[in-house]
Amino acid sequence: MKLADVLDQNQYRLVQGTLDTEISAGVTADTRNVERGSLFVAVAGHRRDGHTMLHEAFEKGAVAALVTDPESAAPAGMTVVEVPDTLAAVSFTAARLQGEPGRSMKVVSITGTNGKTSIAAILESILGHLSPAPVGVIGTGGPRIDQTPLPLKVSTPTTPLANELQAILRAMADRHTETVVMEASSLALVEHRVDHAFTDIGVFTNLSHDHLDDHGSMEAYRQAKMLLFSGLSGQAVANADDPVTAEIHTLMPGRVTTFGIEQDADYRAVDVRVSTAGTAFTLLHQGQRHEAGFPVPGLFAASNALAAIVVCRLLGYELEDVLPALKAVGQIPGRMQTLSLADGTTVVVDYAHSPDSLEKVLDTLRGLTANGRLITVFGCGGDRDPAKRAPMGAIAGRLSDHVVITSDNPRIEDPESILDAIEAGLGPTGTSYDRITDRREAIARALSVARPGDTVLIAGKGSEDHQIIGDRKIPFQDIAVVRQLAEIVTH
Incomplete structure (x- = not known):
């Protein structure tokens, strides 16, 4: 495709070269991925500015570059075009070079602090029951079609970089995927990846x-979250229990369908009953009452189920078909994933890694552990928001009978300093606790002190299959460690 066609209908200015330059190998902002015929986009990164790498990109085969600084030194043989925002340019050029595959499918993008992965998995299951057409998912668990992983490069978790995302969408469209469910992280929205x-x-x-x-x-x-509702979505599904939804109504008047438990909503769950078997509730919609159930316990689980129900309705499916499919959803890896041990202990593995999510999970498990103790294993990520560490320690101490604090992807930060910060919130609660830096040893400790009837929550990593220590990714999965350490009765 000629560069003029790639840039058509977007603001740009030719600095040098010709717009007849043929782009034959895609777009990238990473010189390591440049191929002969590539379009290189100069993005100012955390460590290096792409504007200083134009010669390197050209030597590796890039035939053109997009820049925001027209004074950047570029080789004479390279076509250079100035654009207002190179991050935004990666998105629109990648989409154009892939033939704008998102247009041929129904795309559902989910944003919010908690619930993205769970709602995506619920929708994947329901739509798989209701339609013979392939269902695509893009998110924390990697891109997949009908639960089969796509062997495509993803260099960042949750929401891929724009050029990677467009390649994934192209692969899904080529496989006749009808609906794509995508997690849209706040950082991805700021970086224009889903534009x-x-x-x-x-x-x-x-x-x-x-x-x-x-x-x-x-x-x-x-x-950042509101960017999804500022011209990027045709319709919105929003949680009426969160005050931010009022702004979504302002941004998309007449195009918002709400769900909720505490507040009135288009789809509301009342009479919510939580048990070890899951969550049952009465769905109120347009004056009608419908009995619904979802095999994950918790008010937050009911909220996630409501969101999925509304999406399905907007996709054209009837409640009498959606609700039975909702009941048939299986356990979601790393999201309230439950194992029953031979000694009578229940182990729950969950991704809860923020104060709000940890509190909601512990509240739920506290109500389900009436005849036993609640033991919590968790840590906080290194090189990430340190302000949440002490609050999470306080929450764990307040709602648990015993706590084991440990590592959770310490990265290049000193693991002991992370535990110090958690301990500052945990200690004043008076709850007994262990401090064990090695996560496997921490899980083993929790299992060893648990008695029949107790529940052990292992929080923070969910289905992640690695531990990041220093600059190394070491294979590690909470659920696998539990299975190695204990005899499992049921799943």
Whole structure:
């Protein structure tokens, strides 16, 4: 495709070269991925500025470059075009070079602090029951079609970089995928990764303390989430129990369908009953009452189920078909994933890694552990928002009978300093606790002190299959460690 066609209908200025330059190998902002015929986009990264790498990109085969600084030194044989925002340019050029695949599918993008992965998995299961057409998922568990992983490069978790995302969407469209369910992280929205995914339905789950290391303040974090509803989505599905939804109504008047438990909503769950078998509730919609159930316990689980129900309705499915499919959803890996041990202990593995999510999970398990103790194993990520560590320690201490604090991807930060910060919140609660840096040893300790009837929550990593220590990714999965250490009765 000629560069003129790639840039068509977007603002740009030719600095040198010709717009007839043929782009034959895709777009990238990483010189390591440049191929002969590539379009290189100069993005100012955390460590290096792409504007200083134009010669390197050219030597590796890039035939053109997009820049924001027209004075950047570029080789004479390279076509250079100035654009207002190179991050945004990666998105629209990648989409154009892939033939804008999002247009041919129904795209559902989910944003919010908690619930993205769970709602995506619920939708994947329900739609798999209701339609013979392939269902695509893009998120924390990696891209997949009908639960089969796509062997495509993803260099960042949750929401891939724009060029990777467009390649995934292209692969899904080529396999006749009808609906794509995508997690849209706040950072991805700020970096324009989903700008040209052509989202039909944007879903908002909730907003609570998290990712302040990326955004600096809760206000900036909120604004990042709202980008999905500022021209990127055709319709919105929003949580009426979160005050942020009022802003979504303002941004998308007449195009918002709400769900909720505490507040009145288009789809509301009342008479919520939580048990070890899951969550049952009465769904109120347009004056009608429908009995519904979902095999995951907790008010938050009911909220996630409601969001999935509304999306399915907007996709054209009837409640009498959706609700039975909801009951048939299986356990979601790393999301309230439950194992029953031979000694009578229940182990729950969950991704809860923010103060709000940890509190909700512990509240739920506290209510389900009437005849036993609740033991919590958790840590906090290194090089990530340190302000949440003490609050999470306080929450764990207040709601648990015993706590084991440990490592959770310490990265290049000193693991002991992370535990010090957690301990500052945990200690004053008076709850007994162990401090064990090695996560495997911490899990083993929790299992060893547990008695029949106790529940052990292992929080923070969910289905992650590695531990990041220093600059190394070491294979590690909480659920696998539990299975290695204990005799399992049921899943």
